[in-house]
Amino acid sequence: MKIDEAMLRRMWPQGDCRVAGLTSGVAAASASVFARYAITTPQLVAHVMAQISHECGAGRDVVENLNYTAARMMQVWPTRFRTLESAAPYAHDPRALANKVYNGRMGNRPGSDDGWNFRGRGAAQTTGREGYARLAKATGLDLLRQPDLVNQPQHFLACGVADFIACGCLPYAQADDVVGVTRRLNGGTIGLAQRKAWLAKWQAALRDAPRVASPPVAPALPQPQAGASRFQTLIAALVAACKRS
Structure with missing residues (x-):
């Protein structure tokens, strides 16, 4: 696939x-x-x-995209931002917001830049x-x-x-x-x-989606009969090809 x-x-x-x-x-x-x-x-x-x-x-x-308004932060993280005043310091500050909401969980270290680095x-x-x-x-x-x-x-x-x-x-x-x-x-x-x-x-x-067709299989040439020359074998192959066309 x-x-x-x-x-x-x-x-x-x-x-x-x-x-x-x-x-x-x-x-x-x-x-x-x-x-x-x-x-x-x-x-x-x-x-x-x-x-x-x-x-x-x-x-x-x-x-x-962590560029949020304070009001939007309250909608997305209602338990973290219960008031506009608590959200205001992080409004339109993506790095500070990432560290605020993501640090201390998902393996991110408290007090680090992990929330931002691993957003x-x-x-x-x-x-x-x-x-x-x-x-x-x-x-x-x-x-x-x-x-x-x-x-x-x-x-x-x-x-x-x-x-x-x-x-x-x-x-x-x-x-x-x-x-x-x-x-x-x-x-x-x-x-x-x-x-x-x-x-x-x-x-x-x-x-x-269009399917790719398999390439046609070339027809097998007739096997030379005992005693037949290479010229006779080639003629037989051409005759057979004409009959198929």
């Missing part, structure tokens, strides 16, 4: 707007990545690509020091020192699929259970309607 670049560009028309060459990198890597992680059927590819398409905004949202990135929006460490082990990439590697075109799909597998999504994808896949990857069902819509789009795209 692989993703055709022309198909991906139709599905992700702005796929290169944040990372140059992202769509071509994903397409080029798809055959080897899918083979490595046993994504071997159109159904599995559709589930993987549906979740990735939602998580990264079809290539438009490859790094978590959501990549095809599956990997978040937290633990998430990056798990992904580093699966891919062999030095993500703890270079977390931006998850957004390099040649690594983008591998990191996304490795996260998909590590989160335990594969059995649910095999059962065609989009709710189960979403819960494993997201920890809840945020964006479920959009994920279902992406799944339907990918299923249709893969179903309608």
Whole structure:
């Protein structure tokens, strides 16, 4: 299984707007990545690509945007910001906000810059020091020192699929259970309607993709009869070819 670049560009028309060459990198890597992680059927590819398409905004949202107003912070993290006054110091300060809401969990160290360094990135929006460490082990990439590697075109799909597998999504994808896949990857069902819509789009795209025809098998030449010359054998082959045409 692989993703055709022309198909991906139709599905992700702005796929290169944040990372140059992202769509071509994903397409080029798809055959080897899918083979490595046993994504071997159109159904599995559709589930993987549906979740990735939602998580990264079809290539438009490859790094978590933490530039919030105080009011929006109260909606997203109501237990952390109960009043506008408590949220105000972090308004439009993405680094401070990341460290405030992410440090002390997901493996991020309190009082460090881990919340910012390991904010959501990549095809599956990997978040937290633990998430990056798990992904580093699966891919062999030095993500703890270079977390931006998850957004390099040649690594983008591998990191996304490795996260998909590590989160335990594969059995649910095999059962065609989009709710189960979403819960494993997201920890809840945020964006479920959009994920279902992406799944339907990918299923249709893969179903309608043109199949590459197998090359025709050349007809076998007749075997020379005993006593026949090479010239006689060649004449017999030409006569047989004319009868087939």
